[in-house]
Amino acid sequence: MAEQRFRVYVCVRVGACVCMCLGLCVWDATPPETTTTSAGAHPKDDFQEELVIRPLQSGDVYASFQFRTLWETDFMKGNKVSHYRLFPKSLGQVISKFSVRELHISFTQGYWRTMQWGQPFMPSPPGAELWVWFQDSVTDVDGTWKELTNVLSGIFCASLNFIDSTNTVQPSASFKPLGIGNVTDHRFLRYATLPREIVCTENLTPWKKLLPCGSKAGLAVLMKSEKLFHSSFHSQAVHIRPVCQDSECTTTSWELRQTLNVVFDLHTSGQGKREWSLFKMFSRTLTEACPLASSSKIYIDITDNPQGEQFELTPATHLLSQAVVLGDRRTFSVYDLTEANTFGSMRSLNLLIRWKSSDMLRPLLHAERYVAGYGLQTGEIHTLMYNYHPFRSFPILLLDSVPWYLRLYIHTLTVTSKGKDNKPSYIHYQPSKDRVRPHLLEMLVQLPPNSVTEVTVQFERALLKWTEYTPDPNHGFYVGSSVISALVPSMVAMDTNNTKERPLFSSFFPCKEESSYFVRIYTEPLLVNLPTPDFSMPYNVICLTCTVVAVGYGSLYNLLTRSFQIEEPNPRLAKRIANVIRRLRGVPPLA
Amino acid sequence: MAAPLTVVLIVAVTVRACLFRSSLADLIAERVEVVSPLNAWKRVVEGLALLDLGVSPYSGDVFHETPLIIYLFHFLVDYAEITFMVSSLSSHIVLYCLLLSLIVTSCCLFVDRYLLNPFTVLSCVAKSTCGLNNAIVALFILSTIKKNALLSAIFLALSTYQSIYPVTLCAPAVLYLLQRQYIPVNVRWASFWWFLLQYAFMYLGSLFVIICLSFFLLGSWDYLPSVYGFILSVPDLTPNIGLFWYFFAEMFEHFRLFFLCVFQINVFFYTIPLSIKLKEHPVFLIFMQLAVISIFKSYPTVGDIALYMSFLPVWSHLHRFLRNIFLVSCVLLACSALFPVLWHLWIYSGSANSNFYYAITLLFNVAQILLVSDYFYAFLRREHHLTYGLYLKRKDGSEATLVLK
Numbered sequence: 001m002a003e004q005r006f007r008v009y010v011c012v013r014v015g016a017c018v019c020m021c022l023g024l025c026v027w028d029a030t031p032p033e034t035t036t037t038s039a040g041a042h043p044k045d046d047f048q049e050e051l052v053i054r055p056l057q058s059g060d061v062y063a064s065f066q067f068r069t070l071w072e073t074d075f076m077k078g079n080k081v082s083h084y085r086l087f088p089k090s091l092g093q094v095i096s097k098f099s100v101r102e103l104h105i106s107f108t109q110g111y112w113r114t115m116q117w118g119q120p121f122m123p124s125p126p127g128a129e130l131w132v133w134f135q136d137s138v139t140d141v142d143g144t145w146k147e148l149t150n151v152l153s154g155i156f157c158a159s160l161n162f163i164d165s166t167n168t169v170q171p172s173a174s175f176k177p178l179g180i181g182n183v184t185d186h187r188f189l190r191y192a193t194l195p196r197e198i199v200c201t202e203n204l205t206p207w208k209k210l211l212p213c214g215s216k217a218g219l220a221v222l223m224k225s226e227k228l229f230h231s232s233f234h235s236q237a238v239h240i241r242p243v244c245q246d247s248e249c250t251t252t253s254w255e256l257r258q259t260l261n262v263v264f265d266l267h268t269s270g271q272g273k274r275e276w277s278l279f280k281m282f283s284r285t286l287t288e289a290c291p292l293a294s295s296s297k298i299y300i301d302i303t304d305n306p307q308g309e310q311f312e313l314t315p316a317t318h319l320l321s322q323a324v325v326l327g328d329r330r331t332f333s334v335y336d337l338t339e340a341n342t343f344g345s346m347r348s349l350n351l352l353i354r355w356k357s358s359d360m361l362r363p364l365l366h367a368e369r370y371v372a373g374y375g376l377q378t379g380e381i382h383t384l385m386y387n388y389h390p391f392r393s394f395p396i397l398l399l400d401s402v403p404w405y406l407r408l409y410i411h412t413l414t415v416t417s418k419g420k421d422n423k424p425s426y427i428h429y430q431p432s433k434d435r436v437r438p439h440l441l442e443m444l445v446q447l448p449p450n451s452v453t454e455v456t457v458q459f460e461r462a463l464l465k466w467t468e469y470t471p472d473p474n475h476g477f478y479v480g481s482s483v484i485s486a487l488v489p490s491m492v493a494m495d496t497n498n499t500k501e502r503p504l505f506s507s508f509f510p511c512k513e514e515s516s517y518f519v520r521i522y523t524e525p526l527l528v529n530l531p532t533p534d535f536s537m538p539y540n541v542i543c544l545t546c547t548v549v550a551v552g553y554g555s556l557y558n559l560l561t562r563s564f565q566i567e568e569p570n571p572r573l574a575k576r577i578a579n580v581i582r583r584l585r586g587v588p589p590l591a
Numbered sequence: 592m593a594a595p596l597t598v599v600l601i602v603a604v605t606v607r608a609c610l611f612r613s614s615l616a617d618l619i620a621e622r623v624e625v626v627s628p629l630n631a632w633k634r635v636v637e638g639l640a641l642l643d644l645g646v647s648p649y650s651g652d653v654f655h656e657t658p659l660i661i662y663l664f665h666f667l668v669d670y671a672e673i674t675f676m677v678s679s680l681s682s683h684i685v686l687y688c689l690l691l692s693l694i695v696t697s698c699c700l701f702v703d704r705y706l707l708n709p710f711t712v713l714s715c716v717a718k719s720t721c722g723l724n725n726a727i728v729a730l731f732i733l734s735t736i737k738k739n740a741l742l743s744a745i746f747l748a749l750s751t752y753q754s755i756y757p758v759t760l761c762a763p764a765v766l767y768l769l770q771r772q773y774i775p776v777n778v779r780w781a782s783f784w785w786f787l788l789q790y791a792f793m794y795l796g797s798l799f800v801i802i803c804l805s806f807f808l809l810g811s812w813d814y815l816p817s818v819y820g821f822i823l824s825v826p827d828l829t830p831n832i833g834l835f836w837y838f839f840a841e842m843f844e845h846f847r848l849f850f851l852c853v854f855q856i857n858v859f860f861y862t863i864p865l866s867i868k869l870k871e872h873p874v875f876l877i878f879m880q881l882a883v884i885s886i887f888k889s890y891p892t893v894g895d896i897a898l899y900m901s902f903l904p905v906w907s908h909l910h911r912f913l914r915n916i917f918l919v920s921c922v923l924l925a926c927s928a929l930f931p932v933l934w935h936l937w938i939y940s941g942s943a944n945s946n947f948y949y950a951i952t953l954l955f956n957v958a959q960i961l962l963v964s965d966y967f968y969a970f971l972r973r974e975h976h977l978t979y980g981l982y983l984k985r986k987d988g989s990e991a992t993l994v995l996k
Binding site: 378411427434435464533541544562564 | 838839864
């Protein structure tokens with residue numbers, strides 16, 4: 001009886017538990033729209049890809065890939081974003097964990113030759129460059145910066161962990177935010193370069209993995225490392241910033257741009273013939289667009305070829321587009337990869353440019369930098385800035401970050417234009433602290449028209465501790481590129497409507513006024529030798545110096561503790577032995 | 592006595608003026624043997640330029656002078672050459688008066704060693720603030736000899752404020768003033784403690800006043816780690832004629848603090864033993880202390896060496912007891928000639944390395960140590976002979992030899 005009642009009791013309990021579990025599952029299975037607070041089904045995201053190919057005056061070819069993901073979401077609010085579709089999860093987690101407002105990182109191999117190639121769409125200095133604007137909710141910016149560089153180091157397989165306070169600066173005027181937001185307190189800005197950083201396949205692979213289609217479909221299939229690194233210039237970058245969706249800026253979304261700029265040299269891969277095709281450049285042709293992309297286009301710059309007299313482009317296309325970029329109006333042939341008939345009957349697109357025979361717009365602003373002087377004690381840094389505009393002068397902002405072991409003497413700073421003194425209207429100088437932070441020099445200089453401006457400053461080379469040298473100390477030490485930011489007068493009117501639909505390559509730098517465009521130029525990095533101690537001698541040096549100190553101590557100790565006495569001479573050895581024997585015999589000793 | 596002094600002054604001024612106007616002035620101002628990161632003129636100008644730019648001179652690591660130097664040169668920067676020449680001449684006149692009152696014999700032939708010493712000339716032409724420091728130390732010694740305790744304490748406080756090491760000169764000053772007031776140096780005597788307290792009060796009071804004045808000049812305490820922290824922790828390893836730079840360039844990180852403490856204690860360590868041994872001869876004690884400071888300080892220059900070498904004529908009567916003077920002078924001359932040669936070979940030609948310059952540094956310091964200990968030996972030996980007679984005989988009547996046992 002009791003047993004039966006017990007069994008019924010257990011069944012009822014078990015049944016209740018089962019019903020409760022089922023109810024919970026059913027409750028969980030309801031779609032998230034009815035219970036969560038986010039608006040809409042999924043936050044809207046959009047992916048666009050484009051490739052611009054510009055034949056350069058010197059015979060090289062400039063290819064610029066841009067991949068843009070726009071996502072209307074908010075990383076900063078409480079609910080953690082967990083459903084990632086097109087936006088890469090690793091970068092999204094970086095943004096939310098480190099409260100990043102803007103992140104710009106670039107890896108470059110080679111130096112952009114402005115005078116032969118014109119201006120790049122996305123400038124970058126040789127080596128690695130990273131600059132980040134943090135949100136104003138961050139309390140310990142330096143600690144967050146350190147963690148961020150280490151995490152990015154892991155994401156991009158680069159040695160960004162070498163970024164520390166000795167090569168990080170907080171520019172006060174140069175790197176204003178490129179996205180929306182009115183935070184201008186430069187305490188939240190950090191800028192660092194590693195001019196020594198080498199870029200290779202190891203860095204390209206994780207970069208490609210961040211793309212929604214990876215390297216399997218769309219334009220990214222062209223990125224084969226054996227061809228990409230066999231080039232004169234290679235630069236890959238990631239830019240993250242918040243942007244407005246429309247002109248009233250009612251909604252903001254996060255924009256991720258991944259850019260890859262590469263310049264192929266005619267002579268290394270052309271066998272002398274001046275002819276380019278996608279297959280020759282990338283060893284692949286295109287077969288389809290990325291299915292996740294809303295727009296996938298290729299732009300070929302045909303401005304220098306309006307009637308087809310310089311080169312011939314096959315397969316022909318009737319789509320034309322005009323865009324104003326870098327102060328010039330350029331015409332482009334457009335290939336839309338989302339249209340099936342772009343690929344033709346062979347289902348593959350191989351663009352071919354064949355030259356028939358060969359005047360480039362001379363860039364208005366150009367800069368060079370070099371080290372003068374001889375010996376390992378002192379030196380001078382010379383920065384030359386060329387303004388080629390025939391009648392307009394414009395101001396430029398020069399940022400110089402010099403490592404602490406080159407001790408700058410700011411009283412030797414001279415700025416001369418056309419042989420006369422040109423006093424900068426704004427100088428911000430932060431001297432270095434040994435082993436803590438580098439020098440920071442920012443100047444606003446007015447460049448007179450058609451002139452060369454020279455900035456010189458003297459420095460002294462320091463002797464470092466033997467552990468602070470790299471394993472190849474006679475290679476020298478790198479000094480990062482100077483950054484010159486300027487608003488250059490434009491030949492044509494620039495478009496100030498930043499939210500209008502435009503090709504990606506013309507919409508990176510926001511345009512505030514019609515008569516000028518923003519340009520950023522990087523100079524060469526410098527390689528400077530420092531005097532070295534002898535690395536094989538630490539033990540010897542310690543012993544020898546301590547010996548000298550001990551000689552001093554010993555002489556003074558003797559003189560302090562001993563006193564003068566008359567010396568009694570010691571008898572000769574034979575006499576002494578004789579005396580010992582005599583004493584044993586019991587006979588009186590010798591005198 | 593006035594005539595030779597005037598002649599020497601005129602010759603010295605002429606030599607310095609010629610060098611200031613020639614192209615050698617810039618060359619000398621950059622030599623590491625003559626200037627150090629603590630007292631280079633280039634760094635003084637840099638500090639003033641930083642002040643003009645609105646940045647504190649102590650926010651970087653280039654400027655390590657005290658605020659009173661900033662204040663002084665704020666007004667005198669255009670007359671720098673005259674300032675250094677005047678300080679050099681005044682040091683010489685002070686030392687001349689000093690030596691006149693100290694010299695035991697009437698032999699005054701080589702009294703004027705300070706001004707015509709090539710080390711002093713180089714230091715003055717390079718406009719190194721070491722010349723100003725030497726002038727303050729010379730004034731301190733003169734006021735001590737003239738029995739003016741207050742002035743002596745003030746000048747000692749000023750020179751300690753400039754570089755920390757002269758604090759060890761407190762002991763000989765106190766001993767000298769006690770001796771002149773016939774107070775025996777005995778811990779049981781109340782007047783000894785009373786005088787000691789008075790002097791310490793005057794010294795610490797003036798030091799306190801000077802430090803607070805420096806605070807009000809620039810409005811912050813930034814100068815304390817920049818000046819005194821720099822002297823004591825030796826972060827800058829620019830080569831000089833001392834022992835610290837290469838030692839700490841090659842030091843294992845783990846032991847750096849230990850050896851830093853050892854080397855700094857080494858400077859202050861000899862004060863008490865020397866004071867006990869030489870308590871009846873405070874003037875010689877001053878000489879010994881100056882020599883120890885100049886050899887073992889963290890950033891020595893030839894200006895520091897010139898200061899203690901200018902005292903050598905006072906003990907010209909010890910020459911008969913000196914044992915190694917020939918060797919020492921040859922080594923000092925050879926090293927002074929080899930310093931610029933090996934520097935050029937290392938830094939400019941690239942055919943030698945840092946070991947060559949380091950070796951000459953070692954040799955130079957050994958020679959200086961030998962010189963100082965030789966004079967000490969000669970002094971002690973003369974004292975012994977004064978007590979026991981000059982020609983000593985052994986028990987059997989033959990000529991005795993004296994040894995230290």
